[in-house]
Amino acid sequence: MIKANWSVIMVSCHYKASSSSTRRISSALMKTNRHHHHHTINFNSHNHFKHYHSDRNAFILNNKNTMMDPEDDEELKRLTHLGRIHEHNFEGMEDRTAKLAEDLLKGSRVALSKSITLVESKLLEHHKQARHLLAYLAKLKPMNEVKPSFRVGLSGPPGAGKSTMIEAVLAVDPSSTRTGGSILGDKTRMIELSRMEEAFIRPSPSLGFLGGVTANMYEIISLCEYAGYDNILVETVGVGQSETLVADLTDMVILVVPPAGGDELQGMKRGIVEVADLVVVNKADGDLIYVARRARGEYRSALHYMRPKYPGVYYPEVVLCSSRRENPMEETKFPVSNVWEKALAFRKVMNEHGLIEEKRQEQRKTWMWKQVNEELVTRLLHGDESTSKFIASIQNFVEKGEMSPRLAADCILQKFLKTHK
Numbered sequence: 001m002i003k004a005n006w007s008v009i010m011v012s013c014h015y016k017a018s019s020s021s022t023r024r025i026s027s028a029l030m031k032t033n034r035h036h037h038h039h040t041i042n043f044n045s046h047n048h049f050k051h052y053h054s055d056r057n058a059f060i061l062n063n064k065n066t067m068m069d070p071e072d073d074e075e076l077k078r079l080t081h082l083g084r085i086h087e088h089n090f091e092g093m094e095d096r097t098a099k100l101a102e103d104l105l106k107g108s109r110v111a112l113s114k115s116i117t118l119v120e121s122k123l124l125e126h127h128k129q130a131r132h133l134l135a136y137l138a139k140l141k142p143m144n145e146v147k148p149s150f151r152v153g154l155s156g157p158p159g160a161g162k163s164t165m166i167e168a169v170l171a172v173d174p175s176s177t178r179t180g181g182s183i184l185g186d187k188t189r190m191i192e193l194s195r196m197e198e199a200f201i202r203p204s205p206s207l208g209f210l211g212g213v214t215a216n217m218y219e220i221i222s223l224c225e226y227a228g229y230d231n232i233l234v235e236t237v238g239v240g241q242s243e244t245l246v247a248d249l250t251d252m253v254i255l256v257v258p259p260a261g262g263d264e265l266q267g268m269k270r271g272i273v274e275v276a277d278l279v280v281v282n283k284a285d286g287d288l289i290y291v292a293r294r295a296r297g298e299y300r301s302a303l304h305y306m307r308p309k310y311p312g313v314y315y316p317e318v319v320l321c322s323s324r325r326e327n328p329m330e331e332t333k334f335p336v337s338n339v340w341e342k343a344l345a346f347r348k349v350m351n352e353h354g355l356i357e358e359k360r361q362e363q364r365k366t367w368m369w370k371q372v373n374e375e376l377v378t379r380l381l382h383g384d385e386s387t388s389k390f391i392a393s394i395q396n397f398v399e400k401g402e403m404s405p406r407l408a409a410d411c412i413l414q415k416f417l418k419t420h421k
Contacts, residue, residue, distance in 0.1 A: 093132035101136045107228045115223050120216050134219060137226050149225050150347055153234045153246035155272060156256035161282040162235050164323040165256060165336055217249055218367045247275040248366050251356050252346055254339070255279045257299070259292035273299075274306055277316055278342055284320035284334050292320050314349050317342060380416060390415055 090098075100118070103111035119130045154162045217234075224232055236246045247253050255276035273279070279299050284292035299318045308315055319342060320334040350356045380391065394411055397403035403411075 090132055090136060092128060093136065094129060097129045097133050098136060101133055101140060104137065104223065104227055105141055109227075112223060112227045116220055119219050119223065130219075134222070137223075141226065143222070143225075146225050147228070147230065149230050149232050150343075151221065151232045151234065151250040151252070152343055153236065153250035153253045154256055155236050155246050155253060155276075156282075157258070160256045160258045161323050162256045165280070165282060165321065165339070166233055166235065217245070218363075221249060248363055251350070251359065252277045252343060254343065256282050257295070259283050259288045259295050273302060275309075277309070277314070277346055278339070279303070279316060279318040280321045280339055281318065282321050282323060285322040289320075289333075296320055310350075310353075310355060313353050313355065314346060376416070379420075380412065383416075383419070387415060387419060 097118075100111050100115055104115055115133060118126055118133060121127065121130070154166065156162055221232055221234070232250075234246055234249055253275050255272060255278070257279065259281055281292045281295050281299065296318050303316050303318065319338060321336055321339050322334045323336055347356070350359075380387070383391075391412060394403065394408045398405055398408045
């Protein structure tokens with residue numbers, strides 16, 4: 001059996017009813033530096049937090065210089081032991097969930113589709129089965145035994161030609177035995193791939209809020225890796241805060257922009273250019289070639305004034321690209337294959353310096369805190385009746401202007417800590 005080694009994930013969030021193909025995903029990083037010089041919460045009243053509270057920073061577990069005392073060490077060992085027991089406790093796991101994991105490791109596209117559906121579901125029972133699924137996959141094949149993949153994020157404004165370029169990359173990739181992959185997006189945006197039997201295409205739900213999709217995307221990428229895909233492309237629309245999300249998901253960020261400059265370049269958010277490892281000026285063909293060259297010069301100038309992400313190791317480049325395949329003679333000027341060669345060169349340099357693994361370690365910590373953040377909010381919103389009434393009362397005070405949002409947040413947190421002693 002020949003396995004397709006491409007997985008393309010089109011991240012779609014913040015659904016707009018006017019166009020099914022115009023979606024974006026936004027993610028706000030959990031702020032870990034929140035200074036409360038004056039607060040009313042007594043962290044010392046709770047055993048799990050009393051050793052991590054400082055006068056200058058009241059955020060839980062944020063002081064990296066805090067020394068762990070013997071009591072903390074014993075507590076950590078106890079929690080780690082419980083975690084190991086829980087990891088191997090599959091009580092309540094359905095047989096079909098176990099079968100799903102086994103089929104996924106065999107590279108089944110149907111199993112991958114069902115697994116993603118299970119992970120995305122917000123039903124409580126599905127949430128439990130998704131947790132069993134991920135734990136069972138880790139038991140059958142630990143992540144450190146999974147073949148390392150190359151995660152590439154493609155971001156850029158709508159109409160830049162990201163989907164067209166993805167189709168072209170899959171067609172020209174010299175390392176693939178055949179074109180194929182997993183696509184989480186609209187079939188209408190990748191017409192040729194939608195006709196291929198090897199292609200797996202699926203729309204991504206918006207869910208209407210930030211936490212849902214962002215919390216699932218890391219797990220969805222892991223599912224694609226378990227299914228055996230070597231190259232994973234994550235496409236987002238580079239507006240809002242989606243560039244932060246794609247940088248926290250991938251090894252490399254490619255910014256795809258149309259051949260424009262001047263006011264259009266000034267309107268591009270600084271953040272999306274800062275996280276880019278490679279800027280691709282697309283549609284560099286026909287009458288647009290001169291505009292594309294001018295845009296390339298402007299982006300090079302803009303990058304020159306930005307702090308490099310990997311000083312002394314790698315500096316972002318700006319290249320021209322044409323994804324058109326109607327006229328093969330035009331495509332040879334700036335083929336998409338050049339973009340992929342640049343991406344592979346980036347991967348080689350980063351691996352030589354151990355920076356991809358270092359980045360993934362930071363990403364795992366980031367997503368751990370995202371999960372903690374979402375779980376805390378979920379427990380607050382879906383707590384017992386007493387907590388729900390308390391939160392409703394606090395919200396009422398805030399709406400009337402009788403309480404500041406910060407004081408309200410402190411009161412809710414104090415209530416949460418008191419309830420979960």
